[in-house]
Amino acid sequence: MRKLSTFNLASLFIGIAFLYLPIAILVVYSFNASRLVAVWGGWSTHWYAALAADAPLLGAAFTSLRVALISASAATFLGTLAAVALVRFGRFRGRLPFAAMIYAPLVMPEVITGLSMLLLFVAISVDRGFWTVVIAHTTMAMCFVAVIVQARLVDFDMSLEEAAMDLGASPTRTFMAVTLPLILPAIAASWMLAFALSLDDLVIASFTTGPGATTLPIRIYSEVRLGVSPEMNAVCSIMVAVVGIAVIAASLLTKLGAARGGPARL
Amino acid sequence: MTDAHRTRQKPYRSFMAKLVVRIPYAWLIAFFLVPFLIVLKISLSQTAIAQPPYTPVFDLAAGWHGIARLFAGLSLDNYAFLGSDPLYFLSYAKSVEIAAFSTVMLLIIGYPIAYAMTRTPRRVQAVLVVSVILPFWTSFLIRIYAWMNILQHDGPLNRLLLALDLVREPPVWLSTNTAVYIGIVYSYLPFMVLPLYATLEKLDESLLEAAADLGCPRWKAFWLITLPLSAPGVIAGALLCFIPAVGEFVIPDLLGGSRTAMIGQTIWTEFFANKDWPTASAVAVVLVCLLVTPIVIFQHQTMRGVERD
Amino acid sequence: MPAVESRTGFAKRDFAPWADRALAPLLRIEGVTKRFGAYTAVDHLSLDIYQGEFFALLGPSGCGKTTLLRLIAGFERAGAGRVVLDGVDLAPVPPYRRPVNMMFQSYALFPHLTVEGNVAFGLKQEGLPKAQIAERVAEMLTLVRLEKFGARKPHELSGGQRQRVALARSLVKRPRVLLLDEPMAALDKKLRGETQFELMDLQRRLGLTFVIVTHDQSEAMTVADRIAVMDRGRLMQVAPPAEIYEQPNSRWVADFIGSVNLLEGRAGRDGMSVEGTALGRLHVAAKIAAEPGATVWVAVRPEKLRMTPTPGSPDRQSALENDVAATLVDIAYLGDLSIYRLRTDAGVPLQATRANTAPLAERGTGANDKVWLSFPRDAAIVLTR
Numbered sequence: 001m002r003k004l005s006t007f008n009l010a011s012l013f014i015g016i017a018f019l020y021l022p023i024a025i026l027v028v029y030s031f032n033a034s035r036l037v038a039v040w041g042g043w044s045t046h047w048y049a050a051l052a053a054d055a056p057l058l059g060a061a062f063t064s065l066r067v068a069l070i071s072a073s074a075a076t077f078l079g080t081l082a083a084v085a086l087v088r089f090g091r092f093r094g095r096l097p098f099a100a101m102i103y104a105p106l107v108m109p110e111v112i113t114g115l116s117m118l119l120l121f122v123a124i125s126v127d128r129g130f131w132t133v134v135i136a137h138t139t140m141a142m143c144f145v146a147v148i149v150q151a152r153l154v155d156f157d158m159s160l161e162e163a164a165m166d167l168g169a170s171p172t173r174t175f176m177a178v179t180l181p182l183i184l185p186a187i188a189a190s191w192m193l194a195f196a197l198s199l200d201d202l203v204i205a206s207f208t209t210g211p212g213a214t215t216l217p218i219r220i221y222s223e224v225r226l227g228v229s230p231e232m233n234a235v236c237s238i239m240v241a242v243v244g245i246a247v248i249a250a251s252l253l254t255k256l257g258a259a260r261g262g263p264a265r266l
Numbered sequence: 267m268t269d270a271h272r273t274r275q276k277p278y279r280s281f282m283a284k285l286v287v288r289i290p291y292a293w294l295i296a297f298f299l300v301p302f303l304i305v306l307k308i309s310l311s312q313t314a315i316a317q318p319p320y321t322p323v324f325d326l327a328a329g330w331h332g333i334a335r336l337f338a339g340l341s342l343d344n345y346a347f348l349g350s351d352p353l354y355f356l357s358y359a360k361s362v363e364i365a366a367f368s369t370v371m372l373l374i375i376g377y378p379i380a381y382a383m384t385r386t387p388r389r390v391q392a393v394l395v396v397s398v399i400l401p402f403w404t405s406f407l408i409r410i411y412a413w414m415n416i417l418q419h420d421g422p423l424n425r426l427l428l429a430l431d432l433v434r435e436p437p438v439w440l441s442t443n444t445a446v447y448i449g450i451v452y453s454y455l456p457f458m459v460l461p462l463y464a465t466l467e468k469l470d471e472s473l474l475e476a477a478a479d480l481g482c483p484r485w486k487a488f489w490l491i492t493l494p495l496s497a498p499g500v501i502a503g504a505l506l507c508f509i510p511a512v513g514e515f516v517i518p519d520l521l522g523g524s525r526t527a528m529i530g531q532t533i534w535t536e537f538f539a540n541k542d543w544p545t546a547s548a549v550a551v552v553l554v555c556l557l558v559t560p561i562v563i564f565q566h567q568t569m570r571g572v573e574r575d
Numbered sequence: 576m577p578a579v580e581s582r583t584g585f586a587k588r589d590f591a592p593w594a595d596r597a598l599a600p601l602l603r604i605e606g607v608t609k610r611f612g613a614y615t616a617v618d619h620l621s622l623d624i625y626q627g628e629f630f631a632l633l634g635p636s637g638c639g640k641t642t643l644l645r646l647i648a649g650f651e652r653a654g655a656g657r658v659v660l661d662g663v664d665l666a667p668v669p670p671y672r673r674p675v676n677m678m679f680q681s682y683a684l685f686p687h688l689t690v691e692g693n694v695a696f697g698l699k700q701e702g703l704p705k706a707q708i709a710e711r712v713a714e715m716l717t718l719v720r721l722e723k724f725g726a727r728k729p730h731e732l733s734g735g736q737r738q739r740v741a742l743a744r745s746l747v748k749r750p751r752v753l754l755l756d757e758p759m760a761a762l763d764k765k766l767r768g769e770t771q772f773e774l775m776d777l778q779r780r781l782g783l784t785f786v787i788v789t790h791d792q793s794e795a796m797t798v799a800d801r802i803a804v805m806d807r808g809r810l811m812q813v814a815p816p817a818e819i820y821e822q823p824n825s826r827w828v829a830d831f832i833g834s835v836n837l838l839e840g841r842a843g844r845d846g847m848s849v850e851g852t853a854l855g856r857l858h859v860a861a862k863i864a865a866e867p868g869a870t871v872w873v874a875v876r877p878e879k880l881r882m883t884p885t886p887g888s889p890d891r892q893s894a895l896e897n898d899v900a901a902t903l904v905d906i907a908y909l910g911d912l913s914i915y916r917l918r919t920d921a922g923v924p925l926q927a928t929r930a931n932t933a934p935l936a937e938r939g940t941g942a943n944d945k946v947w948l949s950f951p952r953d954a955a956i957v958l959t960r
Binding site: 011015018023082098099104117136172202203220225239243244 | 415534
């Protein structure tokens with residue numbers, strides 16, 4: 001039985017509070033009737049109402065959602081392929097540079113990846129806009145997907161695949177019928193991560209976007225550069241709520257999957 | 267080698283299997299490697315007031331003549347320019363300094379949190395992991411903006427400090443280095459806590475029990491056993507935070523001021539404000555060169571984690 | 576080393592296809608070698624396995640028995656040699672097309688499928704109609720006594736039940752050969768004993784060919800018609816269990832199976848004795864297959880040594896028996912039998928075992944007692960290597 005010392009308990013408590021307090025404050029202030037942070041004008045939802053009327057903002061939100069959906073799905077597909085190649089294909093030729101290209105974007109500063117992709121699009125004379133952002137986000141996210149799925153595959157019991165093949169399933173059938181269902185939680189989690197990364201990204205989107213494809217973070221950024229505003233607080237609170245509900249729903253689903261049988265391993 | 271340790275290799279490689287490698291490989295070469303080479307090339311070019319704002323342009327139609335013209339037009343002028351103006355050197359130095367200091371702070375704050383997480387009962391641990399990740403799912407921009415709210419001159423932090431009588435006048439937080447530190451530590455904390463937690467969680471309890479059995483007090487066992495064995499997690503977490511922090515843009519831009527011109531901001535300014543693509547590229551290339559050693563170390567660490575299985 | 580023929584007298588049941596020269600083996604392994612880098616797991620190994628046999632691969636950890644099994648299943652590719660099943664070379668055939676099925680040591684049950692789903696998996700790959708699959712699955716589940724567990728998931732079953740699911744899953748496709756990789760390693764002693772007899776029963780009823788890999792001697796001796804003893808990638812001896820025990824072909828096999836007393840000496844001029852051993856001149860029952868004067872070894876199993884207390888004469892039953900004086904050093908009491916450690920007057924250590932048939936009060940012998948040890952000629956096994 002591990003004992004939790006006071007110091008440990010305190011670190012946990014302070015740590016978690018530190019993480020959530022700023023968000024909590026932000027949400028509270030989105031209901032501030034007064035425009036000024038210094039003055040508390042009572043509870044009000046009129047900033048949320050103002051949001052609904054803000055067409056450019058809603059447009060940006062919609063664009064962000066579309067970009068996120070498409071790039072997350074593409075990234076999950078590519079990233080899963082990459083993970084399978086890294087884990088199951090042994091030491092194939094060109095493995096080292098392949099792995100390098102997968103791990104590098106994880107840590108590369110976004111200004112560099114954003115800048116380089118923009119210069120690519122200019123060099124091949126492609127008009128920047130919706131699709132260039134999608135391509136950029138896919139490239140960035142597939143590396144995260146690869147790392148997560150790879151971690152799960154490494155843990156995966158190979159004898160299950162051998163058993164499937166022994167019983168007559170070809171390698172492709174084995175993957176579809178045995179491997180995939182069992183790593184599905186990891187794939188789903190990485191899809192959500194790719195979605196969140198895309199929805200959230202400012203720097204890369206700024207470099208690779210074009211007219212008519214303004215994403216929500218770009219819009220928010222241009223507003224908050226000028227200072228704090230309650231409308232922004234409202235937007236952010238909504239986004240926090242949406243993401244919070246999604247994550248909680250996802251973890252409940254995973255637990256449900258576990259209860260019904262089969263491991264819920266991530 | 268016993269019967270249990272044998273290489274489990276797929277002996278049959280089909281066409282489908284080759285595709286599995288080639289598709290992501292091709293994508294990464296096209297959208298990751300090639301762009302880098304283009305950045306390199308442009309950093310060796312000169313500014314031009316046109317779209318695209320640089321010369322020489324690579325004209326495929328001109329054939330060999332075009333390629334020759336391309337190489338003739340390359341120059342190291344931009345790099346010379348970087349060397350001549352102290353602004354750039356200071357920017358690099360500042361970025362490394364801020365990133366390094368933040369990483370140390372992250373270690374100091376993150377380690378106890380990760381350690382405390384491993385000491386909780388198993389079921390609580392899953393919940394804790396989700397709670398550490400949850401803020402990460404919410405927008406990065408939002409979280410920095412949240413700190414803008416708090417650190418304002420008449421914001422809640424100052425009001426708390428005044429109420430507790432810790433200061434006489436509300437201090438200025440925004441547009442200072444301190445605000446940048448707070449922002450970086452706040453945003454990158456999950457990146458430090460999770461690798462640390464993953465490593466600490468795998469630690470074999472019986473090692474500590476053996477130490478106790480041999481007469482080692484708890485704090486000493488921590489210092490001699492837990493800490494060294496958590497080194498891979500420490501390195502992974504530190505690099506995962508340090509490397510991107512060096513090139514950070516949003517945090518210094520929103521929380522810092524003109525006094526904290528980190529290199530990410532410099533690239534942004536050169537590119538969007540000055541429309542000087544060659545210089546921006548040169549700055550980016552130098553940054554990559556600066557970071558290449560930590561990046562290689564990071565990749566080596568990550569690969570080792572996979573190889574071991 | 577080719578499979579050694581053995582006398583049918585040693586066969587467990589009235590079944591010895593390996594003795595029939597006219598019969599072709601079901602599975603033939605010809606000069607197979609498998610290397611992992613610099614390490615040779617299977618070294619130029621040849622073996623014939625016949626239809627209907629329960630064949631055991633026995634050996635210490637690292638001897639290559641599991642590698643050999645995986646070569647038959649198709650999960651490893653031989654560097655040299657052939658694996659031939661029913662006259663067909665299996666080299667170009669991938670594991671999912673071989674008429675061979677394997678029962679894994681860890682059972683490898685699919686956690687996301689029910690018991691029925693697991694057992695039906697192999698049949699689904701064959702593309703059989705649903706009704707037929709359901710029928711065969713039900714039949715197999717009844718055979719392994721798991722009819723009521725069809726809808727459960729693996730994690731809801733006990734260890735023994737999971738083992739039976741794994742068995743059912745690998746049997747339902749009616750493979751030409753069933754491979755079992757240490758199938759009882761995870762079971763407790765009592766369950767293991769029961770399962771061994773169940774397996775033998777099943778094998779005989781279905782008329783299938785089983786190849787089992789085990790490091791447990793008593794398990795191999797219990798279930799197998801023939802045992803192949805392996806060491807470091809090579810076959811040491813292939814024979815029915817009784818022959819391996821009573822007629823080991825080398826010191827290594829004699830020492831590996833059970834316990835044995837080994838004495839070195841030289842072949843006597845008359846061909847029926849061994850001279851110069853630590854116990855003096857020993858008489859043997861069969862003609863020694865070695866030149867007089869050549870170095871040979873005499874192996875005597877502990878249960879063949881008779882003990883009689885001194886003084887008095889040794890309990891000899893004929894003039895050509897062997898005897899020696901010794902002191903009792905230690906007794907290990909195991910309930911059904913006792914193990915006696917002795918030392919001869921010349922200082923040679925020996926081991927004897929005796930069933931504890933006499934009631935406790937009448938056992939008699941204690942530490943430091945002096946005894947006569949004797950054994951008949953035919954208890955002496957002469958080994959030339």
